[in-house]
Amino acid sequence: MSLEPTLSDTQLAAFSEALAEGRIDHDGLAADYDADADTYRIETPDRQTTVSAEELPVDAEQAAYISNWYFYTRTVDSEVTWAFCRWLEAAAERPVPDRYAALDAGIEREWGQLGITTTISEDGTRHYELRHVDDGDADATTLTPHTDPFEARDIGTLDAKGRYRPLRTAPSLKQGWIFPDLTADKLYEAVEAFYPATVVNWYREQQGELDVDHWRDEQDRQSGIYNLITVLPDEAVDWAAAACCDDSQCLKRREWQLSDDEPLDAESGDGVFPCREPCSMVVAAGREWAKLEREDTRTYEFELTPSEKAQIEELIDVVADGAVDEIREADVGEGANRYRVRYLREKRVDEQGNLSGTPTDPEDEPDVDHDGD
Amino acid sequence: MQSLVIVAHGSHLNPDSAAPTHAHADTIRETGVFDEVRTGFWKEQPSFREVLRTARGEDIYVVPLFISEGYFTERVIPRELRLEGWDPALWESDGISADTATLVASDIDKEVHYCGPVGTHEAMTDVLIRRAVSVTGDDEVGEGFGFAVVGHGTERNENSAKAIEYHTERIRETGRFDEVRALYMDEEPEVDDVADHFDSEDIIVVPLFIADGYHTQEDIPEDMGLTEDYRTGYDVPAVVDGHRIWYGGAVGTEELTADVILERAADAGADIGDAIARVRQQTKPTTGAVGE
Ligand code: SF4
Numbered sequence: 001m002s003l004e005p006t007l008s009d010t011q012l013a014a015f016s017e018a019l020a021e022g023r024i025d026h027d028g029l030a031a032d033y034d035a036d037a038d039t040y041r042i043e044t045p046d047r048q049t050t051v052s053a054e055e056l057p058v059d060a061e062q063a064a065y066i067s068n069w070y071f072y073t074r075t076v077d078s079e080v081t082w083a084f085c086r087w088l089e090a091a092a093e094r095p096v097p098d099r100y101a102a103l104d105a106g107i108e109r110e111w112g113q114l115g116i117t118t119t120i121s122e123d124g125t126r127h128y129e130l131r132h133v134d135d136g137d138a139d140a141t142t143l144t145p146h147t148d149p150f151e152a153r154d155i156g157t158l159d160a161k162g163r164y165r166p167l168r169t170a171p172s173l174k175q176g177w178i179f180p181d182l183t184a185d186k187l188y189e190a191v192e193a194f195y196p197a198t199v200v201n202w203y204r205e206q207q208g209e210l211d212v213d214h215w216r217d218e219q220d221r222q223s224g225i226y227n228l229i230t231v232l233p234d235e236a237v238d239w240a241a242a243a244c245c246d247d248s249q250c251l252k253r254r255e256w257q258l259s260d261d262e263p264l265d266a267e268s269g270d271g272v273f274p275c276r277e278p279c280s281m282v283v284a285a286g287r288e289w290a291k292l293e294r295e296d297t298r299t300y301e302f303e304l305t306p307s308e309k310a311q312i313e314e315l316i317d318v319v320a321d322g323a324v325d326e327i328r329e330a331d332v333g334e335g336a337n338r339y340r341v342r343y344l345r346e347k348r349v350d351e352q353g354n355l356s357g358t359p360t361d362p363e364d365e366p367d368v369d370h371d372g373d
Numbered sequence: 374m375q376s377l378v379i380v381a382h383g384s385h386l387n388p389d390s391a392a393p394t395h396a397h398a399d400t401i402r403e404t405g406v407f408d409e410v411r412t413g414f415w416k417e418q419p420s421f422r423e424v425l426r427t428a429r430g431e432d433i434y435v436v437p438l439f440i441s442e443g444y445f446t447e448r449v450i451p452r453e454l455r456l457e458g459w460d461p462a463l464w465e466s467d468g469i470s471a472d473t474a475t476l477v478a479s480d481i482d483k484e485v486h487y488c489g490p491v492g493t494h495e496a497m498t499d500v501l502i503r504r505a506v507s508v509t510g511d512d513e514v515g516e517g518f519g520f521a522v523v524g525h526g527t528e529r530n531e532n533s534a535k536a537i538e539y540h541t542e543r544i545r546e547t548g549r550f551d552e553v554r555a556l557y558m559d560e561e562p563e564v565d566d567v568a569d570h571f572d573s574e575d576i577i578v579v580p581l582f583i584a585d586g587y588h589t590q591e592d593i594p595e596d597m598g599l600t601e602d603y604r605t606g607y608d609v610p611a612v613v614d615g616h617r618i619w620y621g622g623a624v625g626t627e628e629l630t631a632d633v634i635l636e637r638a639a640d641a642g643a644d645i646g647d648a649i650a651r652v653r654q655q656t657k658p659t660t661g662a663v664g665e
Binding site: 078080150153157158164166167168169192195196197200201204213221276277279280281284 | 384385386388399402415416417418419422423424426427429452
């Protein structure tokens with residue numbers, strides 16, 4: 001590797017101090033201090049040495065193991081950040097020397113729409129660069145630099161078109177910014193600001209301790225105006241999850257179901273971080289749908305050409321997929337093209353706004369005999 | 374290690390709702406008296422349900438950035454934070470005197486100090502007065518001025534009117550303003566007829582609300598006749614029926630509100646050193662710049 005791991009006096013002092021207290025066993029490094037001989041016995045996967053304090057470290061590889069110990073035990077102060085940083089450098093997959101070589105080149109990971117690149121200094125200090133995944137290839141000088149991790153909150157408030165993002169885990173994070181060099185703790189804060197509570201919940205899941213609250217738990221807890229959701233039919237919960245929690249709408253991987261033994265059919269998604277209970281957006285939407293689901297169906301009769309029927313279906317698709325803006329002004333061949341929709345409205349929607357002149361409520365039936373044209 | 378957790382309503386529709394929460398969290402963070410300052414919301418992420426797990430401190434102080442004691446502070450927040458054994462009686466409050474209760478939050482299996490809302494703390498009176506200063510641009514404002522504290526009314530929550538009355542009375546007691554009145558949006562005396570309730574030519578109007586939104590930016594300015602259409606804005610002061618109305622908007626956006634959050638945590642035992650004094654100094658408006 002081109003990186004030449006070294007140890008500072010501070011790191012060496014911390015190492016000796018820690019060994020005076022007891023044995024170290026960390027990430028491939030095992031070490032202890034023999035007080036009688038005043039020597040250190042240091043073991044790494046490929047080698048074992050017994051040396052005096054002055055001889056430390058015997059080589060670059062040993063320095064790497066010790067600086068790795070120092071970074072994780074002396075500069076990262078929470079177990080959650082610790083686990084997150086290890087995940088970022090895929091620590092479980094590579095022993096320290098390989099990892100240092102990879103970190104020298106930079107290890108990239110994705111967290112939702114965040115692209116996080118970890119690099120390393122010779123003394124083992126990690127540096128984290130954070131930017132939008134879609135800015136991965138952008139020249140850093142073209143992106144707006146930030147250093148304060150709490151600015152992530154403001155970056156995430158509005159989307160690229162200036163619209164408010166009530167769901168911070170929606171895949172609508174705007175591009176154009178960069179945090180070029182964050183410490184582990186600041187990186188954690190920035191990620192927390194972009195995607196609140198995702199790291200802690202991911203960590204709980206890693207530990208096998210994710211506490212999932214299913215839809216029925218949510219229903220039981222609701223009071224006040226939200227207890228309407230208690231009447232939402234079960235199949236509607238599936239539609240709601242498919243509508244709101246799909247990867248195209250939210251980057252969390254939905255782990256909640258109808259109940260522990262009643263899974264939903266909707267896809268859970270492939271997100272790295274889990275969703276452990278229905279969020280307030282889904283609950284608010286569920287309340288709306290509960291109201292709508294109280295209506296019975298009716299049979300309507302509409303006059304449409306086959307292309308018009310297909311156009312209405314296309315319109316639904318385009319709106320549901322948020323693709324309205326992708327339709328070009330003059331592309332009248334597209335069902336959701338504005339001119340095409342205006343034409344349909346002129347032709348098929350009457351002055352009361354009724355499709356095909358058919359009133360929504362049969363009581364509003366106009367007092368004329370209509371024979372279908 | 375001590376953590377401060379500010380819990381607030383938030384909104385699915387309006388980014389301004391959470392803005393004061395974030396601003397005050399930043400102000401307090403800068404004082405450095407808490408090892409961390411976290412925020413949690415009813416309508417935004419992280420939710421009340423998940424905010425405690427983002428806090429790492431041994432001593433956790435939860436302060437609701439809400440105006441009154443009631444449905445949210447007594448039911449929703451304790452339920453969602455999963456405070457074991459919570460009972461509103463623990464606050465021994467008459468509707469405006471909630472202080473603190475220490476309970477285990479089962480989400481994190483740790484004790485947290487659950488404080489009363491910001492809106493009913495006595496220090497909120499100072500924030501209302503500070504808003505009078507910032508909206509007039511006059512450090513000495515008081516003489517010749519009337520002061521209206523505006524609230525929702527009792528329709529949704531009886532205690533919300535109590536909080537309004539409480540601060541109105543406290544401002545009156547300072548003797549600083551010629552007249553001080555409580556006005557309401559949905560009951561008498563109504564904010565619509567603000568001019569009828571004062572003799573003073575100059576009237577400062579400050580809604581006791583946490584954040585600006587529909588009520589403070591659209592409803593109240595239009596109801597008072599400051600503007601025909603909120604979208605076109607209004608003057609400060611605006612002349613209505615021969616009175617100059619100095620409309621301040623939601624008091625919770627005043628920077629000094631950070632101080633009340635600190636007071637709440639301090640009352641619950643947080644060690645905050647001289648942070649209150651520092652925030653007071655730092656959030657002082659640069660007077661003389663505001664006005665016509
Ligand atoms: S409930 Fe669905 S939309 Fe809400 S955060 Fe979870 S996965 Fe995302």
